[in-house]
Amino acid sequence: MCDDGTMTDRRAPAEKSWTPLTEAGRGLLDAVAADPGSVLLALDFDGTLAPIVDDPADSAMAEESRHAMSRMDGKLAIMAIVTGREVAAVRRMTSVDEVPGLEHLVVLGQYGVERYDAASGALRDPEVPESIRIAKGRLEQLIDELAQHDPRDAGCRIEDKGRAVALHTRRAADPAHALTTAVPRVRQIAEELGLHCEDGRNIIELKSAVTTKAQALRELIDEVTPRVVIMCGDDLGDVPALDVISEWIGQGHPGARVVSYSDEQPSMADHADIICDQTEGISAFLEALADQVCSTK
Template sequence: MTDTASHRPPAAAVALAGALQELARADRLLLALDFDGTLAPFVDVPRGARALPESKAALDRLEHLPRTWVAYVSGRPLTSLETVTEADEDALLVGSHGVEIRFGRDGVSLDLTDDEQATLERLGGVLQELVDSIPGAKLEIKPVGFGVHYRQVDPAEGRTVVARAREAAAGVSDALTIRDGKDIIEFSVRGANKGDGVERLREYTKATAVLFAGDDVTDEDGFAVLRPERGDVGIKVGAGETAAQYRVADERAIATLLGLLAQAREAHVNSSTD
């Protein structure tokens, strides 16, 4: 694994630049990107998050090129993801860690069983009671579950919040899907992950190469389904163990890389049509 953070040897940056140049020549290219912490800095009010202008500009260039698709793959509910990405009707979106998928204008419905709905209602009740008892904690309602946010809780109390949330959820059901993220723990009555979403997008676009970038532990499922031997590229944003081939420091580094990729893809498309 290479690392393009500023304190690493220049050879790492050269290797990633070379990988992007190769990716730009793919016959059918899919960019599947996490949003928060990858394209957009974290904010205290989730609905206020927006991609950095440089990233948005590069993605706009890329999605207008032939045989090139841009998709957002997030733990956010689909409705929230639509808002923060400012997606149009044709956008490819994967929300709720792969549970919700929107292929352009056609969404994916969620038909919960009676048992799932009953579990969801009980789960919401116990978790709401929990966050009400913890100053700074917030409950996020998701299509098939809930997220307990503790970003604004005293850092020393973070582990306690997670432990109490797990205990409360276990009292509702032992069959929940549980995910730990950055200052959030999520509980779902239906299982799926970002890797499932990336594979669905690959199948839909018939992509010959995929770029997936993400910053969180939940993005490791996305890195796990990549096929480097076929030209796929995985980029981890920030610190932490990862299966991605490459690493960058932050959202601004991703913005720079997307600009380079857009330039290289445009050059490839133009040379192919000459």
């Protein structure tokens, strides 16, 4: 459980800002200021560091968040992006290798299957399974069938994520209807190919490895043995990692679950110690965090 297990101040986040909801959230900045070098900061990418866009290929990290993270780079125990995206995509969208400021960033992609360490250049990049290649073709056929059967479902698209493939309905004529229609068919494909389904905001994803962000986060905790652990996320795929933070706090350690809140996924408020107004609120939170880290002598 996290603190007393209840949301003490259930309310919407301040516009373009952030609001602590629990004792853990209210005490976080003081805990960070006490020892920045013991802090593990993990962050989801889409919907957290980057605004959700119609075409995932057009996604880009918010400059304000990048600036705040660059201020903390090298000053924390570890700062990591934990995402369902491929490492290669995140490297491109953060400009980690081209623009100075994130020289110590760690990227755990595909829910931790891939890993990139900016400081050393070390890359963990397993081969893509054949089942994912087959699933991509099956999903492409599916979106054609959906569009032909019902015009409300026209406009779905497929995103190739390397070791995963996703069906997006955000650009469909009726995104909610398209998702409801597609999900049973996608789950059937997953079962036939031995793949795992991951649900999200107007998306259902098939991945080859039954890995979660919780496993990726535990890997980081075991690696650096932090005193303070923070996880920032926005969607259902982040919940397992947020639950790790809940356990961490329940064991008496400082930390917080930081949620980039959207009306598209209102249940995420139930997993927050700090709630932010989407990516702009996350940027404001990271700036406040950086102020604490950088003010420490």
